[in-house]
Amino acid sequence: MVDGLGAPLTAPLFDRVALIGIGLIGSSLARVAKRKNLARTIVASDASAEVRARVAELGLADEIAGSAARAVEGADLVILCVPVGAVDAVAQEIAPHLAPGAIVSDVGSVKGAVLATLTKHLPKTVAIVPAHPVAGTEESGPAAGFATLFVNRWCILTPPEGADEKPVKRLAEFWTAAGANVEIMTAQHHDLVLSITSHLPHLIAYNIVGTAADLEAVTQSEVIKFSAGGFRDFTRIAASDPTMWRDVFLNNKEAVLETLGRFTEDLTALQRMIRNGDGEGLFKLFTRTRAIRRGIIAEGQETAAPDFGRHRDDKDQ
Amino acid sequence: MVDGLGAPLTAPLFDRVALIGIGLIGSSLARVAKRKNLARTIVASDASAEVRARVAELGLADEIAGSAARAVEGADLVILCVPVGAVDAVAQEIAPHLAPGAIVSDVGSVKGAVLATLTKHLPKTVAIVPAHPVAGTEESGPAAGFATLFVNRWCILTPPEGADEKPVKRLAEFWTAAGANVEIMTAQHHDLVLSITSHLPHLIAYNIVGTAADLEAVTQSEVIKFSAGGFRDFTRIAASDPTMWRDVFLNNKEAVLETLGRFTEDLTALQRMIRNGDGEGLFKLFTRTRAIRRGIIAEGQETAAPDFGRHRDDKDQ
Numbered sequence: 001m002v003d004g005l006g007a008p009l010t011a012p013l014f015d016r017v018a019l020i021g022i023g024l025i026g027s028s029l030a031r032v033a034k035r036k037n038l039a040r041t042i043v044a045s046d047a048s049a050e051v052r053a054r055v056a057e058l059g060l061a062d063e064i065a066g067s068a069a070r071a072v073e074g075a076d077l078v079i080l081c082v083p084v085g086a087v088d089a090v091a092q093e094i095a096p097h098l099a100p101g102a103i104v105s106d107v108g109s110v111k112g113a114v115l116a117t118l119t120k121h122l123p124k125t126v127a128i129v130p131a132h133p134v135a136g137t138e139e140s141g142p143a144a145g146f147a148t149l150f151v152n153r154w155c156i157l158t159p160p161e162g163a164d165e166k167p168v169k170r171l172a173e174f175w176t177a178a179g180a181n182v183e184i185m186t187a188q189h190h191d192l193v194l195s196i197t198s199h200l201p202h203l204i205a206y207n208i209v210g211t212a213a214d215l216e217a218v219t220q221s222e223v224i225k226f227s228a229g230g231f232r233d234f235t236r237i238a239a240s241d242p243t244m245w246r247d248v249f250l251n252n253k254e255a256v257l258e259t260l261g262r263f264t265e266d267l268t269a270l271q272r273m274i275r276n277g278d279g280e281g282l283f284k285l286f287t288r289t290r291a292i293r294r295g296i297i298a299e300g301q302e303t304a305a306p307d308f309g310r311h312r313d314d315k316d317q
Numbered sequence: 318m319v320d321g322l323g324a325p326l327t328a329p330l331f332d333r334v335a336l337i338g339i340g341l342i343g344s345s346l347a348r349v350a351k352r353k354n355l356a357r358t359i360v361a362s363d364a365s366a367e368v369r370a371r372v373a374e375l376g377l378a379d380e381i382a383g384s385a386a387r388a389v390e391g392a393d394l395v396i397l398c399v400p401v402g403a404v405d406a407v408a409q410e411i412a413p414h415l416a417p418g419a420i421v422s423d424v425g426s427v428k429g430a431v432l433a434t435l436t437k438h439l440p441k442t443v444a445i446v447p448a449h450p451v452a453g454t455e456e457s458g459p460a461a462g463f464a465t466l467f468v469n470r471w472c473i474l475t476p477p478e479g480a481d482e483k484p485v486k487r488l489a490e491f492w493t494a495a496g497a498n499v500e501i502m503t504a505q506h507h508d509l510v511l512s513i514t515s516h517l518p519h520l521i522a523y524n525i526v527g528t529a530a531d532l533e534a535v536t537q538s539e540v541i542k543f544s545a546g547g548f549r550d551f552t553r554i555a556a557s558d559p560t561m562w563r564d565v566f567l568n569n570k571e572a573v574l575e576t577l578g579r580f581t582e583d584l585t586a587l588q589r590m591i592r593n594g595d596g597e598g599l600f601k602l603f604t605r606t607r608a609i610r611r612g613i614i615a616e617g618q619e620t621a622a623p624d625f626g627r628h629r630d631d632k633d634q
Binding site: 085109134135136137138139144153154156183192193194196197198199200201202203204205206207208209210211212213214215217218220222223224225226227228229230231232233234235236237238239240242243245246247249250253256257259260262263264266267270271273274275277279282283285286287288289290292293294295296299301302303306307308309310 | 402426451452453454455456461470471473498500506509510511513514515516517518519520521522523524525526527528529530531532534535537539540541542543544545546547548549550551552553554555556557559560562563566567570573574576577579580581583584587588590591592594596599600602603604605606607609610611612613616618619620623624625626627
């Protein structure tokens with residue numbers, strides 16, 4: 001198929017997959033699991049009755065459970081698709097109901113804290129394999145998901161040291177069938193890498209949007225009108241789910257503060273270049289940053305179309 | 318027409334329009350001027366012989382002049398489409414060749430410095446009306462332009478105090494016919510507004526891309542692979558033309574340093590929230606930033622499609 005998902009599997013990879021939390025990621029997983037035949041049965045649960053009703057309406061799951069505890073019963077794969085800060089409570093709730101041998105995973109943007117929490121609460125009879133699909137949009141909720149969200153994106157697995165290979169391999173197969181490329185690393189390294197490729201960009205974006213809103217000499221209307229000068233790019237990720245991102249920063253404090261420290265040092269140097277009128281230094285920095293975008297486009301992680309393809313229909317007219 | 322440019326004018330607005338510098342903006346102006354019949358004759362010039370050859374090849378102008386001095390002869394509208402740092406030299410070159418009554422404008426991202434330079438070098442017989450179309454892509458050069466670049470974008474005119482109304486009105490007509498909305502303000506206010514909606518975003522983007530490239534514990538390959546977590550958004554504007562942006566920071570030093578100071582203060586407060594685990598403070602900031610994106614989309618300055626429309630072809634599959 002042209003969209004990179006390929007044909008459905010002839011036999012499902014898992015018997016019963018429980019998805020706990022049906023937002024952007026959970027609903028995308030439900031969609032791709034159904035389309036690719038990744039599970040004989042997809043069970044969905046969500047803390048919100050409104051979301052459960054929407055899931056039923058959209059036909060995203062074979063079964064909808066009224067609670068996480070109920071959802072995980074008999075599941076051979078459980079994926080928590082809740083904000084990182086909700087993992088602790090969900091883990092405690094599901095622990096007594098998990099089937100022996102089940103794989104328990106998640107999709108959170110922080111892995112050290114999640115691994116620690118799951119290890120603390122879950123029985124030794126299950127295999128804990130935390131995961132993070134590096135994919136998403138700024139939208140939230142069950143209607144925002146789509147089956148191809150993970151195609152050609154990376155999914156990072158962070159099994160604990162000394163984990164069994166088999167469940168890790170099975171979860172990798174699941175994500176591969178969902179269209180993703182799988183990489184395995186420690187939770188600690190994940191948290192450092194993502195602090196620069198995801199957490200700091202969100203922090204900076206939220207911050208600049210806040211700064212713009214607070215300037216007295218520039219009106220909100222002016223910020224909006226003239227946002228095409230670059231500012232609007234930042235507002236996209238600053239429109240991401242506030243609960244999810246609050247939890248990321250509360251749970252990856254150390255790595256984020258370290259990376260933020262480096263960013264601030266560099267910014268201070270750049271500030272000095274501007275103050276001193278150091279054109280050569282500015283030009284040098286502004287030139288070297290082009291290469292990394294070329295790399296990202298070459299690796300298929302970004303569209304090559306100018307302006308993110310916003311002008312896709314205009315060019316050559 | 319569906320692309321927002323509308324039908325060509327029945328009579329050209331200007332007799333002879335000289336475009337000095339044929340990059341992304343200059344070539345887009347040439348294209349829209351031709352398509353909309355904004356000029357009886359379009360004269361192009363560029364300091365680079367290679368660019369002049371490309372302009373001829375692309376058929377962007379009626380005449381190609383070997384020098385800026387030659388290009389402006391007899392022109393009733395002259396638009397400098399060169400980096401801000403090149404305006405001084407070009408102004409000196411064209412000054413003796415300008416026709417009395419000509420309107421001289423530009424498209425630079427800084428207006429105070431440009432207005433001062435033009436006022437210093439140009440004869441009193443011409444009308445100086447600096448302009449800034451807030452539009453562009455991260456690409457450069459004559460092949461990167463397109464006729465609809467300015468459609469529904471804002472073009473800011475910053476005439477000097479006490480300027481004649483007529484030339485300002487004529488230039489406003491030109492930009493309106495090119496598809497833009499026109500706003501008039503002082504050069505000083507422009508430079509402050511753009512410092513937050515354009516200059517600071519570029520500065521921050523260049524800086525974070527530099528920080529990522531310099532981390533020892535995270536490889537370049539990891540930064541590229543996992544850039545879909547947010548980082549890749551920043552690489553777009555950090556891939557913009559280095560000469561243009563060096564000149565912006567050298568020529569809007571005061572406003573940029575002021576705005577950067579505000580940004581840094583806010584970032585320090587945010588850093589403290591993370592350090593102190595202030596979930597409520599984080600949530601509050603992350604919530605208020607959504608409204609501004611909604612405003613930008615509502616005003617037609619941004620696509621409503623999630624992820625900038627990168628998944629435009631995927632959704633609902």
